[in-house]
Amino acid sequence: MAGSDERRFQVLRAIVADYVANQEPVGSKAIVDRHNLGVSSATVRNDMAALEEEGYIAQPHTSAGRIPTDKGYRLFVDRLSEIKPLSPAERKAITTFLDGAVDIDDMLRRSVRLLAQLTRQVAVVQYPTISAASLRHLEVVPLSPARLMLVVITDSGRVDQRTVDLGDVITEENVTRLRDSLNSALAGRRLTDAASRVSELPDQAPGELRDVFIRVCTVLVEHLVDHPEERLVLGGTANLTRSVADFPGSLRQVLEALEEQVVILKLLAEARNPGAITVRIGEENEDEQMRSTSVVSIGYGRDDMLLGGMGVVGPTRMDYPGTIAAVRAVANYVGRILAGG
Structure with missing residues (x-):
């Protein structure tokens, strides 16, 4: 203008x-x-x-x-000169609600519920990007003489468990040797690098433990090449139906786009920096199904460590200042917790 x-x-x-x-x-x-x-x-x-x-x-x-x-x-x-801050009560509610999370899955589920309630829109959170995470520790827990549990802990706060059937008994001493060997080779490595390192371990294992290493490393490789960043947690879809008039002839298309997670993943991928808000309004959305919506998204993480994206989808008739404030506050909290801040 x-x-x-x-x-x-x-x-x-x-x-x-x-x-x-x-x-x-x-x-x-x-x-x-x-x-x-x-x-x-x-x-x-x-x-x-x-x-x-x-x-x-x-x-x-x-x-x-x-x-x-x-x-x-x-x-x-x-031209929003400033984003209206959340009230102390709203900030306390965010902290109290998210502090109760027991693991990363619970944290992300709580985040979408909270965002959907604060904004009265559809909330979406992407799982932490595997390429950004490093393996902090790998615990090996005997469940029985011939069965182990692998607990993979990353620096992004993710904790995953996998069970391994060994086909034969293993002594406590050999469990310790296995644990020490795995952590020595993998701790501190990016998960993407750890996957290739894991495949080399059976050839380097002592002869009496080679079969154990093959079974354990097979399970680990399957886990490490998984792509959790392609998973989304969605909440508040019913909020879109509060006013069908906001989506003339297109609400069904929007709901179908939300089901096709690739559309939302593409939008969240635009949020490349933790704390940087991106707003796509109506026709600015490349996907035709989303052109009656606005998408407010943000990257979460800490400093230059981008773990994933989150945001809300709603009609273009949106409370932009309030929505941006809520998205930023929740992302800051989740990023600080998962990045170990």
Whole structure:
């Protein structure tokens, strides 16, 4: 909106605020009555005419009021001078709710529930990216004389368990040798590097333990080449049905896109830096099924360690300041916990 004055933007901001709150087209009289702009209805009408001509607002059907366009929402988001902070009560609720998580799976499930409740939108969280994680420790626990449990602990906080049937008994001494050998070879390595290292271990094992190493390493390789980052936790889908009018003729398409996780993974992949918010509004979404939605996403992690992405999907008629604040607060907390901060 280069060359236009600040007052026009205040009119646009008023239209966005009222339309998001009431879902009704906004007229000049309502703007004068509800917002202290210090100008007459005639001046507001002139500003609205200019905004409409420039594509920031539109007149739906025969209504006298106007609604924001994707272009109008984009200008509004780009000019958010500050994101309203969450209240102390909201921040305490986030901490209390997420502190109760027992493991990473529980943490991510709680995160989507919390985001969906705070924003009243669909929340989505991507599992930590395997390529960014390193193996912190590998514990070997005897379940029976011929059966072991492998506990894989990563520096991103993930704890996975796998069982291994050995086909023969193993002594406590050999369990210790196995544990020490595995940790010596793998601890501190990126999981992607650890997978290739694991495949070499059976050839280096003592003869009497070679069969044990083959069985254990086979299970480990299957685990390490898994791609948890391709898994998503989704919550709050029912929130989309609160106002079908926000998705004229396209709510079914949006729901189908949410089921096709590859669409959401592609959107979350745009969040490359922890703490950096990305907002895609309407037509800015490449996938045609998502063009009646806005997606607010963020990377979570710590400093330059990106673990994954999270965000919310909702209609373009969204409380952007409140949504951005909630997404950022939850991502900061989850990233700090999983990155060991």
